[in-house]
Amino acid sequence: MSIKQNRSRTIEIIYIIFLGIIIAVFVGLGISAFYNEPKYPEMPSTLKVYSMPIDASKDSSTSADLVDKQEKYDKQVEDYQKNINDYNRNVSIIALIASIIALSVSLLLAQKLLVIADGVLLGGVFTLLYSVVRVFGSGDDKVRFSVVTVGLCVALTLGYIKFIRQEK
Secondary structure (H helix, E strand, O other): HHHHHHHHEEEEEEHHHHHHHHHHHHHHHHHHHHOOOOOOOOOOOOHHHOOOOOOOOOOOOHHHHHHHHHHHHHHHHHHHHHHHHHHHHHHHHHHHHHHHHHHHHHHHHHHOOOOHHHHHHHHHHHHHHHHHHHOOOOHHHHHHHHHHHHHHHHHHHHHHHHHHHHHO
8 A cells, every 4th residue: 555545545534533523513513502401490599508507496487488499499400300301312312313314324325425424424323322322311211221222223234234235
């Protein structure tokens, strides 16, 4: 292999890695831009600082008010946790669909545009990895198992098509 061919192959590999990363970032930022994450509830200012423990015998209305605010805040945090779990599940599914699309496109381009197809393939793999990572924030074991199962099936099918079937 000549130096020029070796240098050209090095540039191709760098391009493939760059394209793969940029596709995964594109999908992640696209999801973030159009599907907003729930906001964590802000703690009421009266609950932020406790200078001293409140003596309930001296001022029961203040104590009751603080307890009420704390309970409301705890409920908001609980609702947020449910919402963020749903959000992570949905983001994972969206990213999984995007990765399957990218992987399918890479297989369609494989015969004509090998370097671009390899970059799109790597982007699909990175996006699939992003999907698997996000699903662990969903709090639902069945969804986690489903996403990981689809990821495994896609990886095995892709490996077969890309490496074994092409050799035949």
